[in-house]
Amino acid sequence: MTATSERYVIEARDVELSFGETPALRGASLSVVAGEILAIMGPSGSGKSTLLHCLAGILVPIAGEIHFDGRRVDTMSETQRSALRRDRFGFVFQFGQLVPELTAEENVALSLLLAGIRRDRALKEARPWFARMGLDGLERRRSGELSGGQAQRVALARGLVARPEILFADEPTGSLDSFTGEQVMDLLVASAREQGTTVIIVTHEPRVAACADREVIVRDGKATTLAADRVPS
Amino acid sequence: MSVPLTLLGLLEREPSHGYDLKRDYDTYFGRGRPLPFGQVYATLGRLARDGKVVIDEVAPGDGPERKRYVITEGGATEVDTWLTEPVPAEPHLQTVLFSKVVLALMLDRPAAEYLDAQRAAHLQRMRELTEIRRSGDLVDAILADHGLFHLEADLRWIDMTSARLGALAAEVRS
């Protein structure tokens, strides 16, 4: 590792990826400092989700490198990558993707159960998140019995409960009205700051991006960081 | 609205008479509110006084319309600075942002970069307002929200315009 890359907890270097004939990433680079909240913006189809999935070890690029905590993610085996996702990353997507058969508290506890934590202990750790997220009394509901905003807060709690080093969020407020979306974002930012989780969040919404420390724009499969020195004070 | 800077920008294409400047201004920037001749010549007079333009030829006869104006180096620098620097992010900037984009395209400048810089300025201001919304009392938060929604509208316009720069360039350069 080079000296400069050591301050970054996660980094993509010249990442390329195509889906068949469609190039989705054409040399995207991006570096994130530990504890940072980074927003990824850009036009539809520009490669934001693909870049997020490469960083998270869900997709493997055909060229370039992904580094996390000093290790190459893109050269790991599928087993190693899935262990990384389970043990050190958290995820929240546009539609909460709760497991419909499970109660809300079982859904929150799911990340812990998958990591091998015993059921009673996992549920005990899940419970305080209901007060924190303003979801008191909804612990036993199933996802079909929750509003969109409530389901999204449950999904957020599930993403954060295992205290991941990095939380990957793809349009986490996409299906919510702006007031509810704002509440979800405020909870996300406050919880991430409190437990030191680094957050990488893909969003179309400027108000959501404004909750981050910094933004990167993806265009045509390339990532641009806007120079802060061009910003008038 | 920055009429002086817009006229200066139009002059950077080529030396022009006041009449041509008014016609182009009305076509691209007037939006149904033509610039009075009096204002055109008063503005050109002030620009000449400040050394931003000079008069390079005077046709025989009477009246201000005989003069042809040429931008000076000082004037060109001023246009360049105006185009390059993002304007301080505040709500209701559409006319000045619009003028900057159209002029940048006419002058073959990197309009996309200017829009990106403006986007960064807007987002920076939105981050500050978000902080106020979070940490201030309810009155501050509600005022911050007003600014946030307006800046967000501008930002959406910036994104839409960025996506359509090619088509807009073809239209304003024709």
Ligand SMILES: Nc1ncnc2c1ncn2[C@@H]1O[C@H](COP(=O)(O)OP(=O)(O)OP(=O)(O)O)[C@@H](O)[C@H]1O
């Ligand atoms: N599974 C897939 N199979 C084929 N093509 C795909 C697949 N996923 C993405 N693509 C293509 O790759 C490109 C980038 O897609 P990606 O989902 O990363 O865009 P995005 O920036 O997240 O867009 P949006 O804002 O609409 O979510 C697009 O052209 C898309 O059609």
Ligand SMILES: [Mg+2]
């Ligand atoms: Mg996407």
